Amino acid sequence: MKETSTADFDKIDLKILRALQSDGRLTNADLAQRVNVSAATCHRRTQRLFDEGYITGVRAEVAPAAVGLGALVMVGVVLDRSTPESFAAFEGAAMELKEVLDCNLVAGDFDYLLKIRVRDMADFNKLHGEKLIALPGVRQTRTFFVMKEVKESARLPF
Amino acid sequence: MKETSTADFDKIDLKILRALQSDGRLTNADLAQRVNVSAATCHRRTQRLFDEGYITGVRAEVAPAAVGLGALVMVGVVLDRSTPESFAAFEGAAMELKEVLDCNLVAGDFDYLLKIRVRDMADFNKLHGEKLIALPGVRQTRTFFVMKEVKESARLPF
DNA sequence: GAGACAATGAAAGAAACTTCCACAGCAGAT
DNA sequence: ATCTGCTGTGGAAGTTTCTTTCATTGTCTC
Numbered sequence: 001m002k003e004t005s006t007a008d009f010d011k012i013d014l015k016i017l018r019a020l021q022s023d024g025r026l027t028n029a030d031l032a033q034r035v036n037v038s039a040a041t042c043h044r045r046t047q048r049l050f051d052e053g054y055i056t057g058v059r060a061e062v063a064p065a066a067v068g069l070g071a072l073v074m075v076g077v078v079l080d081r082s083t084p085e086s087f088a089a090f091e092g093a094a095m096e097l098k099e100v101l102d103c104n105l106v107a108g109d110f111d112y113l114l115k116i117r118v119r120d121m122a123d124f125n126k127l128h129g130e131k132l133i134a135l136p137g138v139r140q141t142r143t144f145f146v147m148k149e150v151k152e153s154a155r156l157p158f
Numbered sequence: 159m160k161e162t163s164t165a166d167f168d169k170i171d172l173k174i175l176r177a178l179q180s181d182g183r184l185t186n187a188d189l190a191q192r193v194n195v196s197a198a199t200c201h202r203r204t205q206r207l208f209d210e211g212y213i214t215g216v217r218a219e220v221a222p223a224a225v226g227l228g229a230l231v232m233v234g235v236v237l238d239r240s241t242p243e244s245f246a247a248f249e250g251a252a253m254e255l256k257e258v259l260d261c262n263l264v265a266g267d268f269d270y271l272l273k274i275r276v277r278d279m280a281d282f283n284k285l286h287g288e289k290l291i292a293l294p295g296v297r298q299t300r301t302f303f304v305m306k307e308v309k310e311s312a313r314l315p316f
Numbered sequence: 317g318a319g320a321c322a323a324t325g326a327a328a329g330a331a332a333c334t335t336c337c338a339c340a341g342c343a344g345a346t
Numbered sequence: 347a348t349c350t351g352c353t354g355t356g357g358a359a360g361t362t363t364c365t366t367t368c369a370t371t372g373t374c375t376c
Binding site for chain 2: 009014017020021022023024025053054055056057058059060061062063064066067068069072074091094095098099100101102103104105106107108109110112113117142143144145146147148149150151152153154155156157158
């Protein structure tokens, strides 16, 4: 199981992955043409990429501001204790918070780094005071308000 | 221009946005059924959401490990000077680095927070030594290796 | 070469897309 | 109250696309 190295994709598979990463709603016919292969083959290839889990999903990206989520905030979290139970409890609770878009266990000055979307600063203050610092085992948080989203969710560079 | 508040969506629009956020490849027919509206209406609504920019794109999510990008790293960056030129130069250069998936200007201990994907630690070391610290105006960087991706790119909570 | 195997493209019935059209609901003016 | 314009709706129909089947091609091994 070589998880960290490229799976056995040929040039066609890679082209399909790249094309669908750019436009997930490409029709099979268009995709086939772009990849220089018949529709039938393209269909089979694409199906395989989905079935075998190389494509984990296709999502429409909704403009955050349009749905009242204009504010992006990063939060570093330090826990009280570094026990497996402590980590598990925090992770479980963080999973439940819908405002938490990403949650990563990291090595460095923090235990976790969270990416959070809310309507505005007032909303974040409320979330911070009522929910974040109340998450299990939280000793300290450090907030980084995002003032400008320079680059956001770029495509995977492969 | 009320950028931070919810645009004028009715319940149907919101349902469409949510459905496509979960599965961007839903056929118009399925979407129409799920939203309880005729195919024609659903098609028109969806088209509008794309045309008016409320859906900024539809992307297939490719399993990072499958394409040799198993390592995720967050990097905090502090610049030498806080001049507009300095920021612009850094942002321009960061945009060019394909390994940099996200780049955000933040308020707090750092000037920028970067999200980076590479094959492994060795790859990151190379990137860090050859490219990151060479970005224009960088005084200091702080690296956070992600040891566990607890939650990744969750859907927008609206 | 011969045989086994995997992958391919053409074809065709089924499904979906996308446009056109007539109609319903609603607001404002008369 | 009625008219009028406007917006949004669903049915229908022609066109496109999907998805399966099948015969064929190319490759590898012996």
